Amino acid sequence: MSRPKEMTRAVIVGHKSILKETIDALHDTNLFHIEDFVEDESGFKISKPFKNGEEVSKKLVKIRSIANYLGIESKKPVVQKSDAVLRELDSKLNELDRTISAKTESISQLENELKDMDSQKREILPYLSIDLDFEYYRGYESLKVFAGTLKSNLEASQISSITQAYELYFDPQSKAVVLFVAKNDADKVYELLQGLGFKELRVPERGGVPSELLRSIEQREAEVTRRIESFKGEIESLKTRYADFILASDEVLSIESQKAELPLRIATSENAFIIDGWTPTESYDKLVSVVNSATKGKAYVTSLEVHEEEEESAPVEYNNSKVVAPLQQVMDLYSRPKYTEIDPSSAIFITFPLIYGMILGDIGYALILGTIALAIKKAMKSDAVNDLMNILIYCQISAIIFGVLYGEFLGFSLASLHTVHGVTPGLIPGWETITLFESIGGEEFTFPIHRSHMVMTMIGLSVFVGLLHLNLGYLFGFSNILRHHGMKHAILEKGSWMIIELGAILAAAGYLGGSALMYVGAIVLVLGIVMLAMGEGIAGVVELPSLMGNALSYARIIAVGLSSIYIAGTVNDIAFGMIWSDHSQIGFAAVAAILVFILGHGLNTVLSIIAPGLHALRLQYVEFFGKFYQGGGRKFNPFGYIRKYTEE
């Protein structure tokens, strides 16, 4: 069973003149978890960022805003030399900034122009049917021009009843009207027009015939739109051309900014600095040699003795093999283990897929989900997704094994079953169910295990697995306490639970067998309870019934499994019932049956991740962890950067 990586507390002390070299060396090794210095009465103060800090952050902000504007996403890295990137950074960044701002400015100008033209168009549109140059609308001394729209039709006779001196243009469709009348008659005509719902429109200031004006505006519009598109295309090509540069310089600048701001996190005096932190013990020698060679031995590195209280707050780095590593996600979801306790990742590596498989136990669903998980793993390159898919694959392997034990495929039974009601044939001809022995509740234990026919046996088996799981938890708890408080506490606090279990089992066996074993069991039970009361006080005794609750909680293994079987079985019954009802021809019923089959099993496949997954997880988190786990460890977060786009 693994514990988190052993950590050494180290302190680096030196003169401020070598601070930069020390920081560079530490950053490169990426091994030192720096503890932020909190100012106290010791006289040490945090320092100021390096001189280049401000400039670096400014550039970083600029490059990130450009990356954001261009929509640059992380992609397959093209590794560049970081000093080459730094050398070209200023000129390239300025050039990029200039080009982009020039282009965005032109684009916004053109877009304004488009808006202008749009409003011009809207001014012209009402006059479109009246083919009269706008120059003719103005500049008269004795004529009044009415230009606008009406609500109802205007007849020439209505005007001529007022005056003969007029010129009328009226479009009955758009109800646009342009009317020239002598100024003397203007008032009367205006009254008439008002009666018809006249609304005056602005006459466009430019001269020209409306239809021609419209055509030229539309031409211009097309031209402007094309230019905007071409600018956007140029920006898009900038994105492809500069993507590598932007990603690489973002990385280089992030590194520089981390280094430049480190003085804010460490203790300094007038002339000296102290960097305090943690490093994995196995890497301590490397850290010392790296710092020494970078500063030519001028910095003093030493390891400190760690007190037990300090150990509690040491940063935690997992120490698991590659196979177990995905399960660390499950741990982090709950809480990272403390430095001082057992890291149960490797236990979960066995128990989580085991319980998942016991619940699902169906070859068909396991194959479907396993294939999906493999496909997603291949398609996505993200580490987090990869870990998740690996866990899912572990679970499906276990589900296939239990699927063979249960003889189940998409809710069908693979082996034939002989019961008092007759023989139910299985999917694989010739695979007969063998009765192994008589089990509890008058049931027969068979291979393959027909879960729905031996419910009582499976409940018993589930609770038995649960007891094993719980006792593993007690053992971990025993080991944790043994390490920190000694054997006596370990036996009283955790060992007592196991003695209570033993007593209960002995008593039950004695009661069933009618032997004196019952009294032995009772004595052991009482002894266990007394020990528990000594170890954990009255609170421990109050907790006693929870042991039964926890153990019975494992009955969900069979319960959730049965619900999945019944859903699958119902889907199969409906689908095959529909086909078999009318097997003379392939008609609507057959098509519907296939749909029911696919949709039903699709739904159950989704449920096959959620239900067994959540319940298996819960059994780990609540029942198992409840016996020993504290959690709340800090992540080991070394000062450094994992480069993707650049190298030294």
Added chain:
Amino acid sequence: MVDGATTGLFLDAAGMKALGAAIAIAITGYASAIAEKDIGTAAIGAMAENEGLFGKGLILTVIPETIVIFGLVVALLINSA
């Protein structure tokens, strides 16, 4: 028939068993739902503040599930007795 009325009113032994099992499942299911509703709401609220609480929230939310599991166990016991 003399006991026509009784057979009309009461179920036979198998029917009573099935009904008992149904009551055990239904009521415990309802009880779990009520308990999980309140805890779940609070857990979502806490997660909105701090996403790191997902694990703890999930655990607290599923604790009352044990009620319905017990109901299920009882139902199965009734049925196979």
